[in-house]
Amino acid sequence: MISIENSGELLIVYLSGEIDHHNAVELREKTDAQINLNKPKHLILDFKNVTFMDSSGVGFVLGRYAVIHNIKGTLEVRGVNAHTKKLFELAGVGSIAIIKEA
Numbered sequence: 001m002i003s004i005e006n007s008g009e010l011l012i013v014y015l016s017g018e019i020d021h022h023n024a025v026e027l028r029e030k031t032d033a034q035i036n037l038n039k040p041k042h043l044i045l046d047f048k049n050v051t052f053m054d055s056s057g058v059g060f061v062l063g064r065y066a067v068i069h070n071i072k073g074t075l076e077v078r079g080v081n082a083h084t085k086k087l088f089e090l091a092g093v094g095s096i097a098i099i100k101e102a
Contacts, residue, residue: 002027004034011040016049024056028063035067043068048079048102057084058091065096076100 005012013031017023035043045061047053065075075097077088085101093099 002030004030006034006038006040009041010044011035011038011042012044012046014046014049016051018052019050019057019060020052020054021056024060027060031060031064032067035064035071035073039071040068040073042074042076044076044078046079047077047084050079050084053084053087058087058093061088061093061097062091065093069096074098078102 001016003014005014011034013034015027019027043064045064050057061075061077068075077093077097078100079102080088080099081102085099088094088099
């Protein structure tokens with residue numbers, strides 16, 4: 001599931017449930033549509049309610065970085081657990097985004 005909050009220059013994407021190859025396409029399409037429509041300066045991906053994530057989650061984050069970076073915006077990933085934070089850091093997400101644990 002996904003819900004999106006837009007407040008001017010800030011776009012917050014609340015993710016919940018599982019992020020895997022089955023639903024990553026829908027998450028990507030909905031998020032990218034809002035980024036392209038609103039052109040935010042800062043994108044927050046909130047993982048607080050994510051119960052499972054495979055490598056598709058890492059790909060989702062890296063792809064959203066590319067989209068937000070193209071419009072000169074910044075990325076923050078928040079609400080991650082310690083395991084997911086470590087996974088993101090190993091994948092290099094920490095060098096392109098702020099990562100905050102839950």
